Amino acid sequence: MNKNTNLEFLIGLFILVISISSFFYFATKINFFNKIETLQINSSFFDIGNTSIGNDVKINGVKVGEVSNIKLDKENYMAVITSSIEKSIKIPNDSVFKISNNGFIGNSYIEIQLGNSKEILKNNDYSVNNIDPVSLEEIINNFIFK
DSSP: OHHHHHHHHHHHHHHHHHHHHHHHHHHHHTTSSSOOOEEEEEEEESOOTTOOTTOEEEETTEEEEEEEEEEEETTTTEEEEEEEEETTOOOBTTOEEEEEESTTTSOEEEEEEOOOOSSBOOTTEEOSEEEOOOOHHHHHHHHHHO
8 A cells, every 4th residue: 555655756847847837838838937128010011911919920940929910901801910029120111021931831921021121110110012922813713814
């Protein structure tokens, strides 16, 4: 009986250690402990493809933020994507915001091609140069039916 109790205690202790370490691992992954200050940049698109909240925002292939909100502008019926970008990144106001894909099957992300302007985007500003995603279905339909 004593061996059985010790084994149960060790298994319970092992599960407790795994649970606590998992909590700290996932807490660091979602920036629970080290809050990064972000800048909110809005971009309007006619079509956002399969872009969703949580997708990456990249500059030269390096993740600098993520998509934090998607809504429909009820005045002009364009999709507005709000990107949360690290505040330390200075983005010129003539930069190009383009929706791209990781290959044919991969997730979409927003690629920022930096401009040359001296003026930088501030919190809650709208980007001016936005490029919609290229739809593979649309390209094939144009090729076949035209």
